[in-house]
Amino acid sequence: MFWSADADTSAVLLTQSPITLPTAGNLSSDLRDPAARSDDQGEHMLLAAGNQTIRLVRLAGVPPGTPLAALVPLDIDGFDRIEAIDRLLRGLLGRTVPNDRRLTQQQKRRHRFMLQATDGRIDGATYRDIAGVIFGVDRVASEPWKTSALRDATSALVKDGLAMIAGGYRALLRHRRRA
Known part of the structure; x- marks a missing residue:
């Protein structure tokens, strides 16, 4: 494509x-x-x-x-x-070609988690189940779920993943801008 x-x-x-x-x-x-x-x-x-x-x-x-x-x-x-x-x-000219720097390693990891979380949510998984897969079951179980920062992070991953699927993925084609 x-x-x-x-x-x-x-x-x-x-x-x-x-x-x-x-x-x-x-x-x-x-x-x-x-x-x-x-x-x-x-x-x-x-x-x-x-x-x-x-x-x-x-x-x-x-x-x-x-x-x-x-x-x-x-x-x-x-x-x-x-x-x-x-x-x-x-x-x-046969010289070393620098890597395309549109996404950092951290951004690539977060995008992977966003799609993974969204895919799980679309398949009917709960936010807690998704968090267990992404962050680890032991880490999720180590604190109360209702007040957990992992709950908020998982919710944000799903929300951002849905936005990416709805067309936000096109931003990946553009380079980052320094403010």
């Missing part, structure tokens, strides 16, 4: 290189994906770089085989696009 380029800010947008730029040394010939898929946005490709995958979108109307340039819209997502372009260039 490919997300729209406006939703996935880690997608590198490729357009035809301006004629004012030299074409010698353009790395666009290395950008081939036999499994590429086309839609009204353009051709969506995946490039394996080290232990990760970089998503590319050759915009509609750009002829195959022409030298390419990366496009960075001048908006709040520009920094995300620049980071994606940096990862692409490093991959094409």
Whole structure:
């Protein structure tokens, strides 16, 4: 599944290189994906770089085989696009590609718990049962359930998981912003 380029800010947008730029040394010939898929946005490709995958979108109307340039819209997502372009260039040049930093390990763990808690709740599990699976039965039993912080945490996990299922998951496609 490919997300729209406006939703996935880690997608590198490729357009035809301006004629004012030299074409010698353009790395666009290395950008081939036999499994590429086309839609009204353009051709969506995946490039394996080290232990990760970089998503590319050759915009509609750009002829195959022409030298390419990366496009960075001048908006709040520009920094995300620049980071994606940096990862692409490093991959094409055989350098170490840094990991995509959209989610920290703690955020990944919390998202996993959110989905696990929501899945349990949809299947009819009580909040206490869910808390026992996520936090451990002994820890849940160690304090009164009605006033337990684990009860509140479990309720929040289910609530946030339902919000994610209702469309909030799209926020995962965007990079974190520093305040």
